[in-house]
Amino acid sequence: MRDQYRIYKGCEFACKFRRAITAAFIVLFVLTIYICSEASGHNDLNQILRDSIRDLKIPGAVxxxxxPQGQVWAFRAGVRRIGSRKPMGNNLKFRIGSITxxxxxSVILMLVNEGKISLDTEVSEILPDIVTAGNPxxxxxxxxxxxxxxxxxxxxDFLQLFRxxxxxxxxxxxxxQFGHKDHCREGREFEYNNSNYVLLGLVIEKVTGENFESQVYQRILRPLNLKSTTFPVKSANIAEPFARGHDYNPQTGKIKDLSLKINPSWAWCSGNGVSTAADMMIWIKAYLNGFGISSGLHSQQMDFRPVTYDGISYGLGIMSKYTAVxxxxxxxxxxTSLAFKFRGYYFVILTNGQAEGGGRKATAESVFWRVVERSKIFN
Known part of the structure; x- marks a missing residue:
């Protein structure tokens, strides 16, 4: 009986082993097919990204x-910090600037949706100490x-103090308090101006009685589970892991890591956000599909009006550039950063400054246009 039991257990082990080997082979076979299809279908995107940061003199990008079918592709190129060999990582945090x-x-439109304010509410009714009565x-x-x-x-004056x-x-x-404009009528003249969104931040705080960060957390970050997105106000620190941000000075030819040296309060809610590519992908999909507001209000948000340049228009907190929205x-x-929808594809691109002085072209948007114009996928 003891020998028969040993034979039985040996056969059982052999059968389990064969099943495990077969399962592993199937997984390996499927994975191999998947990897091959990924490489053949999207290898050009990887190469274009690498070529772009090299040509545009950008340290790194994700x-x-x-x-349109819901597949997600992630790419990275370059380094997270000049002087280090550590490669860029898809999980790194970046400052997202005006995607903020x-x-x-979104919060303002939610307040409109709830009837707490309207799009045509005069700001002087909410903030009379900042916008005087009679200002339309x-x-x-x-x-x-x-x-x-x-x-x-x-x-x-501001730029001198900031530098x-x-x-x-x-x-x-x-x-x-900085800046002054003459001979301008509200509603007629477009100017991309951070002051607009600083003032909207104050409107949010006045109407809700809470700070901007708290409102964003309650209404957006928590419901969408955006755990890597923050809006620091006083501290220049960024929680690890994060990509370093680099500044190139054309006068000295030197590159400086300014990641932790610029207080984000200079932009406040016009540009103080910190996030990852994964969080930004969740957010841009939600935002472009009317998250938290009615379809009617979303239609108003997406009512783009032309600006100074052909092919570019601006809605309510959203831009359209040559059909990229x-x-x-x-x-x-x-x-620099970008979160767009283009020809049915959602894009998020994050970069960490200039390596050798790419100038105005050393941006995430420059990378984006090179990708969509040069890849066969989008043509």
Whole structure:
């Protein structure tokens, strides 16, 4: 009986072993087919991304693409920090710059959807200490970038102070004191202006009685489970792991890592967001499909009006560039970003500044256009 038991257990083990080997072979076979199809179908995207950051003089980039069929492709190229051999990683955090504006616009539109304000509410009714009575400036004007506000990010006095003391903590009210504009009528003239979204942030806080970060967390980050997205105000620190942001000075020819040296309060909710490619993919899909608002209000959001340049238009916290719809971002030149939908594909591209001085072309958007124009997939 004991010998028969040993024979039985030996046969049982052999059968299990054969089944395990067969299963492993099947998995390996399927995986091999998958890898081959990935390489043959998307290898050009990998190469275009690598070529782009080299030609545009960008240290590194991550790119995530979702196809109309729901497949997600992730790519990376370059390094996370100049002077290090550590490659760029798909899980790294970046400052997303003006993609932050989509979160601001979303909260504002939710408040409109709830009847707490309307698109045509005059801002002076909410913030009389900042916008004087009689000024026809409305919520819609701010969202559309047609406010006639002074633009602090191009004001000479602000820029001088910012360059001399980038670690300074700015209040939103102080930012809005810079810049001045004459001979402008609200609603008529478009200007891409960060002051619009700083003022919208103050509207959110006044109407809700809570700070902007709290509202974004409750309404967007928690429901969508965006665990790697934050909106720091006072601290220049970024939680690990993150890509370093680089600045190239053409006068000295030197490259500086300014990742932790610029206080994000200079942009506040016009550009202080931090996120990952994965979080941004979830968000841009939700945002472009009317997350948290009615279909009627979403239609108004997507009512694009032409701006100064042909082929470009702006809605309510959203832009259209040659049929690519979404938003781009730039945080003091040391990080650039893009979250677009183009020909049925969703794109997220994040980059970490300049390596040798790519100038105005050293951006995530420049990478995007090279990818979609050169890849066979989108032609």
């Amino acid at each position: 790119m995530m693409v979702e196809t 504006k989509t979160f601001v616009a 400036l409305t919520i819609r004007h701010l969202l559309q970038m047609r406010s006639c506000l002074g633009n602090f990010t191009i004001d000479k 001399e003391r980038p670690w300074t903590h700015w209040s939103p009210e102080h930012l809005l 979404g938003h781009n971002g730039n945080f003091a030149g040391i990080y």
